[in-house]
Amino acid sequence: xxxxxxxxxxxxxxxxxxxSAALLSYAFTAQDYSSALxxxxxxxxxxxxxxxxxxxxxxxxxxxxxxxxxxxxxxxxGGYYDAGDNVKFGLPMAFTTTLLAWSVIEFGxxxxxxxxxxxxxxxxxxxxxxxxxTATPGTLYVQVGDxxxxxxxxxxxxxxxxxxxxxxxxxxxxxxxVAAETAAALAAASIVFKDSDxxxxxxxxxxxxxxxxxxxxxxxxxxDSIKSGVCPFYCSYSGYHxxxxxxxxxIHKASQDTSYLNYITSxxxxxxxxxxxxxxSWDDKRPGTKVLLAKEFLEKSTEExxxxxxxxxxxxxxxxxGTSTFQAQYTxxxxxxxxxxxxxQYVTTSTFLLLTYAKYLNLHGxxxxxxxxxxxxxxxxxxxxxxxDYILGDNPAxxxxxxxxxxxxxxxxxxxxxxxxxxxAHPDKIDCNNGFQYHDSSSPNPNPLVGAVVGGPDSQDNxxxxxxxxxxxxxxxxxxxxxxxxxxxFSAN
Numbered sequence: 001x002x003x004x005x006x007x008x009x010x011x012x013x014x015x016x017x018x019x020s021a022a023l024l025s026y027a028f029t030a031q032d033y034s035s036a037l038x039x040x041x042x043x044x045x046x047x048x049x050x051x052x053x054x055x056x057x058x059x060x061x062x063x064x065x066x067x068x069x070x071x072x073x074x075x076x077x078g079g080y081y082d083a084g085d086n087v088k089f090g091l092p093m094a095f096t097t098t099l100l101a102w103s104v105i106e107f108g109x110x111x112x113x114x115x116x117x118x119x120x121x122x123x124x125x126x127x128x129x130x131x132x133x134t135a136t137p138g139t140l141y142v143q144v145g146d147x148x149x150x151x152x153x154x155x156x157x158x159x160x161x162x163x164x165x166x167x168x169x170x171x172x173x174x175x176x177x178v179a180a181e182t183a184a185a186l187a188a189a190s191i192v193f194k195d196s197d198x199x200x201x202x203x204x205x206x207x208x209x210x211x212x213x214x215x216x217x218x219x220x221x222x223x224d225s226i227k228s229g230v231c232p233f234y235c236s237y238s239g240y241h242x243x244x245x246x247x248x249x250x251i252h253k254a255s256q257d258t259s260y261l262n263y264i265t266s267x268x269x270x271x272x273x274x275x276x277x278x279x280x281s282w283d284d285k286r287p288g289t290k291v292l293l294a295k296e297f298l299e300k301s302t303e304e305x306x307x308x309x310x311x312x313x314x315x316x317x318x319x320x321x322g323t324s325t326f327q328a329q330y331t332x333x334x335x336x337x338x339x340x341x342x343x344x345q346y347v348t349t350s351t352f353l354l355l356t357y358a359k360y361l362n363l364h365g366x367x368x369x370x371x372x373x374x375x376x377x378x379x380x381x382x383x384x385x386x387x388x389d390y391i392l393g394d395n396p397a398x399x400x401x402x403x404x405x406x407x408x409x410x411x412x413x414x415x416x417x418x419x420x421x422x423x424x425a426h427p428d429k430i431d432c433n434n435g436f437q438y439h440d441s442s443s444p445n446p447n448p449l450v451g452a453v454v455g456g457p458d459s460q461d462n463x464x465x466x467x468x469x470x471x472x473x474x475x476x477x478x479x480x481x482x483x484x485x486x487x488x489x490f491s492a493n
Contacts, residue, residue, distance in 0.1 A: 026394035033491035036392055036405050038114055040484050043403075043451030044121040046417065047477055049088055049157065050078035050128075060422035060447040064157035065164065068144045072166040074135040076144050079128030082234075083476040084415035086157045087150050090132065090142035090167075091222070091234050094181040095282040096477040097125035098250070099352070101188035103485030106356050108192070110492035118484060119192060126189045126204060129182055133211050136168075140211060142178045142222060143167035147233050154416055154435030158423045161432070167229045171214075175222030176240035179215035180247035181285070183208045187250040205254055212247050215240075238284040245271040246285035249292050264293070265304045273307055276314050278327065279338060280349040282478050287315045291353050291360070298364040309366075316357055317370035319350055320383055324371035333396040333461040334386055341471040344401060344456035345479045347387050352482030354384040355489050381493075388486050391453060396461040403475070404450035411444035412467040414474035418449040419467060439467055453479045 045058040049065040068088070069076030080096065082089045100122045108115050132141040146165045153162055169175030186208035193201040223235045245268060252260035277286040294312040297305035317325040319336070329337045338346035358377035361367060367374040386394075393400040393408070400406035403413060413419065420430055420438045425446070430438075445467075452475035457463040464472055 026389060028389060028392060028394075028490075030491050032392070033388075033487050034112075034114075036402060037111065037484065037487035037491050038117070039402060039404050039451035040453070040480050040487055041114055041117045041121055041451065043449065043453075043475070043480050044080065044124065044477065046449045046452065047080045047082075048078075048124060049081055049086075058450070060424065061417060062158040062423040064160060065144070068164055069131075069135070069141070069166060071164060072136075072141070072168070074141065074166070075131055076128070076135070076141055076166065078124065078131065079144075080125060080477050081157060082478075084413070084418075084470065084474045085147070085150050086155065086160050086162070086416060087145035087147045087233075088128075088143060089147075089230070089234050090129075090140075091178045091181055091230070091236070092282040092476070092478050093125060094129060094178065094185040095285075096481045097122060097129065097185035098181065098188045099349070099478065099481035100125070100484060101185065101192045102356075103352070103482065103488065104192045105188065106359060107485045107488035107492075110488040112491075114488075119196065122189050122192055126186060129185055130203070130207055133182060133186070133207050138214070139168050139170050140175065140179050140182060140214065141166060141168045142175060142182075143226070143229060146229070148228065153432035154420070154439045155432055156417050156420045156423060156430060156435075158417075159429050159431070165229070167226050169222050169225055171218045173225035174218040174220030175225055176215040176219045177236040177243045178222045179211050180240065180243035183212035183215060183247040184243070184250040184285075186211065187247070187254040190254045205251070208247075208251055208254070212251055215247060216244060234282065236283060238286075241271040242285040242289065245273065246289045246292075249289050253292065268304075268307075273311075276311055278315060278318050279346060280353060281345060287312075287353060288349075290315060291357050294357070295360045298360050298366050310369075312357060313368045313370065316354065316368045316380060317375065319354065320370065320375060320379060323373060323375065326370075329459070331457065331459055331461045333390065333457075335390045335395065335457065335461065336387060337459045340458060342455040342474065342476060342479065343458075344391065344453055345476060347391065347456070348453070348479055348481075348483040348486065351384045351387045351486045354380045355486055358384070384486060385490065388483070388490060391456075391483070395457070397457065397463055399463070401454055401456050401463075403452045403454070404448055410454050410463075410465050410473060412442075412465050412473060413445050413449055413452060413454060414467050414470040415445070415449055415452070418445040418447045418452075420446075422447050441467075449475060451480065453483060455479075 146163045186204045190201045190204035280287040290311045293308035297309045358380040361377040399408040455472045
């Protein structure tokens with residue numbers, strides 16, 4: 001064999017060895033996905049507000065917000081802090097709850113020993129939302145905590161001394177968006193608890209119907225009513241039409257009450273049924289609604305819902321490279337990229353819709369039509385898997401974006417409770433300004449927020465593991481919620 005041939009052969013062997021090693025490094029197993037699933041649900045225990053239960057597993061946390069609601073003489077104890085701060089924002093909390101419930105509805109059968117933990121995470125949200133919806137007739141409480149003052153402090157939730165202002169919507173100050181999302185959350189959760197706790201399920205559905213009636217009757221955006229209390233943090237940029245259609249769709253699914261079917265068919269066109277939209281988030285529900293209602297057409301060939309199947313195809317096809325209607329942006333490493341701030345929220349919602357739509361297509365022998373090309377459910381699943389695997393470590397940085405998963409993951413998460421010493425390790429109060437020494441520290445967070453998925457890398461796959469860079473290093477409840485369903489799917493497939 002010539003020297004050149006020998007050299008060429010060695011290069012081929014080296015390439016095969018390296019390629020095999022790379023494949024082995026990121027050939028995630030069912031056990032890997034199961035581990036990530038467990039952690040993704042455990043994250044919610046680090047976000048809890050209120051009196052913690054005896055079986056609390058994120059043990060560095062303590063009780064907090066025990067007088068929430070007292071400013072308005074109501075009990076608003078409980079619920080979740082949305083991200084790395086200590087505010088309870090109603091719109092993202094309700095959306096989180098809806099998506100957690102949808103994850104269990106579609107993929108709960110694959111969660112095995114984690115389904116009870118998933119139900120507990122949902123119930124922690126719905127117990128609070130029930131209080132918010134029923135404490136005062138004609139009123140929905142939508143937030144606790146002044147975000148502007150909260151964000152000026154770096155405090156553990158257990159030490160909170162910033163104003164716990166209470167924000168609400170009513171007939172005079174409407175909030176159809178947050179109210180209809182709350183209705184969606186309660187309705188979706190009623191399906192989750194229908195067999196395991198029928199009484200609770202019935203209460204959730206009845207409350208969902210009442211809240212939806214309120215949302216529809218007194219129309220307006222909560223951003224206009226609450227103003228700087230929610231803006232720019234969780235302004236309803238998309239308006240409230242999308243939530244009304246979304247809320248009605250969930251109550252229809254939960255109740256099979258024909259009046260909600262009639263509402264959808266009568267109001268769909270004015271509430272966004274004809275719009276193609278390519279971003280599913282706490283703000284904009286249109287793609288999720290289309291997929292949810294497309295199932296009606298696939299299952300029953302209900303003519304009124306053919307439109308939703310067509311728009312679902314448009315959304316799904318926009319995510320698949322090589323199709324005639326592809327329009328999504330991906331990083332060089334293959335991650336869907338929508339926004340420089342908290343981009344992974346869009347990755348997890350789109351991944352969930354890819355898998356849910358693939359499930360619907362599989363069950364009913366359908367395909368997604370991308371122009372003249374049919375796209376099978378297998379193609380959707382493969383695209384979803386790329387996104388999940390990227391989050392878990394199959395990416396150019398060779399790091400997981402889930403805290404506690406894999407060998408390398410973010411250490412400087414933008415999160416007050418995680419970055420400050422726990423109340424057990426440091427019982428003395430750490431006040432508003434003194435906390436910033438920990439915020440500015442280069443040391444890793446002392447309390448790992450296991451399961452938290454952070455905002456993620458930029459458009460070039462670069463990630464700054466820096467507490468100051470909240471756009472990339474802050475976790476949020478609504479990033480994890482759809483990922484719970486996706487991880488359940490891959491743990492069984």
